[in-house]
Amino acid sequence: MALYExxxxxxxxxxxxxxxxxxxxxxxxxxxxxxxxxWRNVERALANLYAAGVDSADAVLAxxxxxxxxxxxxxxxxxxxxxxxxxxxxFYLEHDNEYAAPCSTADLRRRRRxxxxxxxVGQETxxxxxxxxxxxxxxxxxxxxxxxxxRHLEIAGAAHMRYDDLQAQFMAALPKDTQVYSEYHALLVQxxxxxxxxxxxxxxxxxxxxxxxx
DNA sequence: GACCAGGCACATC
DNA sequence: GATGTGCATGGT
Numbered sequence: 001m002a003l004y005e006x007x008x009x010x011x012x013x014x015x016x017x018x019x020x021x022x023x024x025x026x027x028x029x030x031x032x033x034x035x036x037x038x039w040r041n042v043e044r045a046l047a048n049l050y051a052a053g054v055d056s057a058d059a060v061l062a063x064x065x066x067x068x069x070x071x072x073x074x075x076x077x078x079x080x081x082x083x084x085x086x087x088x089x090x091f092y093l094e095h096d097n098e099y100a101a102p103c104s105t106a107d108l109r110r111r112r113r114x115x116x117x118x119x120x121v122g123q124e125t126x127x128x129x130x131x132x133x134x135x136x137x138x139x140x141x142x143x144x145x146x147x148x149x150x151r152h153l154e155i156a157g158a159a160h161m162r163y164d165d166l167q168a169q170f171m172a173a174l175p176k177d178t179q180v181y182s183e184y185h186a187l188l189v190q191x192x193x194x195x196x197x198x199x200x201x202x203x204x205x206x207x208x209x210x211x212x213x214x
Numbered sequence: 215g216a217c218c219a220g221g222c223a224c225a226t227c
Numbered sequence: 228g229a230t231g232t233g234c235a236t237g238g239t
Contacts, residue, residue, distance in 0.1 A: 006235095015223090031221095032219090032221095034219090034220050034221085035219080035220080035221040035222065036218095036219065036220085036221045036222080036234090036235095037219060037221085037236075038218080038219040038220085038236090038237070038238070039219080039220065039238090040219090040237080040238080041219085041236060041238090042220090044236095058229075073235085073236070074216070074235080074236060074237075075235090075236070076219090076234080076235040076236040077222090077234050077235055077236080078235070079221080079235085080223085080233095080235095081234095081235095081239060084222085105238090119222085120221090120222065120223085121222085122221060122222050122223085123221095123222095124220075124222090125221070125222080126222065128220080128238060136219075140220085141221045142221090143219080143220060144220060145220090163228085169230085169238095172239090174225090185220095
């Protein structure tokens with residue numbers, strides 16, 4: 001927690017998930033669109049969707065696939081992601097109210113399994129949706145988390161560790177708190193972006209100072 | 215022109 | 228389980 005607090009003091013609240021309109025559906029859509037793709041390009045795709053009036057799960061389902069593909073093209077893999085997006089939209093319309101409500105650990109596991117059963121939703125996407133769209137207490141592992149874990153938090157093998165194992169390590173070390181999970185993940189991404197710009201990891205002075213106190 | 219970016223599905227060993 | 232491949236765009 002000490003590092004979390006220093007990062008928070010240094011970078012301030014990150015307020016993830018970054019949203020244009022702030023709706024839960026936009027977070028779900030963003031989670032699918034950002035797969036192996038720079039966030040800048042996700043923003044382009046989202047902007048296209050909004051400009052075309054495709055601003056809801058209903059609208060995504062009502063949009064013919066070829067048109068949807070054109071709109072999300074900047075986010076790459078548009079043939080796959082367009083289909084994933086419609087699958088996610090149908091699921092969202094079915095489960096939105098249920099998933100936003102607090103639930104037991106067992107129910108959270110069940111919801112995670114349901115999401116994982118969707119084509120195009122893997123572990124990271126499922127956890128991003130659960131945490132950032134629905135506010136459920138689950139920690140997201142992604143490329144940044146792995147990188148910063150391996151390079152800076154001295155978690156041996158974090159880069160290639162099984163997703164579940166690394167997630168368990170982070171969650172064991174943190175209070176079970178949605179706010180902490182979302183902010184800490186976002187702060188680690190910020191730290192990583194700050195310090196890992198180049199291959200070989202040229203850690204910058206301010207970042208070094210933060211880590212030295214860890 | 216290579217390499218990377220907030221993955222995932224599927225095949226194969 | 229671990230590893231390899233296809234999917235596609237845009238920035239550095």
